[in-house]
Amino acid sequence: MQLFYNSDISEQNNTFTFPKDESRHIVKVLRKKVGDTLYITNGKGFLFTAKITIADQKNCVVSIENSEFKKPTDYKLHLAVAPTKMNDRYEWFLEKATEIGITSITPIFCDHSERKNVKLDRFEKILQSAMKQSLHLYLPTLNQPISFKDYINQDFSGDLFIAHCEETDKKSLKNEIKPNAETTILIGPEGDFSVNEIETAIKNKFIPVTLGNTRLRTETAAIVACHSVAFINE
DSSP, rough: OOOOEEEOTTTSSSSEEOOHHHHIIIIIISOOTTOOEEEOOOOOOOEEEEEEEEEOOOOOEEEEEEEEEEEEESOEEEEOOOSHHOOOOOHHHHHHHHHHSEEEEEEOOTOSSOOOOHHHHHHHHHHHHHHHHOOBBOOEOOOOOOOOHHTSOOOOOOOEEOOOOOOSSSEEHHHHOOOEEEEEEEEOOOOOOOHHHHHHHHHHTTTEEEEEEEEOOHHHHHHHHHHHHHHHHH
16 A cells, blocks of 8 residues: 555545645656545544546545544654764654654754754655655654753653663663553763763653663664564554
């Protein structure tokens, strides 16, 4: 099944018209024609089955024949991950985390961060593409980038963890994860969180954890954390 995405489609629609760029892709690139079936999600849990009624490169129109709603997972996972020096590594994390299953992501700028800016538009497209490829019906929320200092002073709920490499007392994340829970995990930059950031997180009720016996890259640590939570909830 090939999945299409458009945030504007809803269960109230009987018909839907794709924007120009998507219409061109459907008609010219994929060579879809009148009568062909398309599967569409709005990234909010709905799967729409539709048939093409007008196969125009500028305005591809479909008739909605059926809509199904899939309940979200019983768990919620939020990762706050520092952008990596090499942008493609962070983009790889976004893609794989979406495939595995994640609720929301926040890029955080830390004391040791070498990258202080990100391209959210590009990140959003990567999330959409990964959602379609993996046939997920929920698009992860991509939050605005924020400094660690501002992020840590928010009100949090659920289970809170910070993964770091300092030689201090830490618990194993895999032993701390609870099924069907709301979980937030902080992952630092290449230079790790600073001692002050770790202490601040602990003061704000974040539990320091380890992800294993080896030192992991930022993007690898984020994927390990994401998969650990997904695995516990299988």
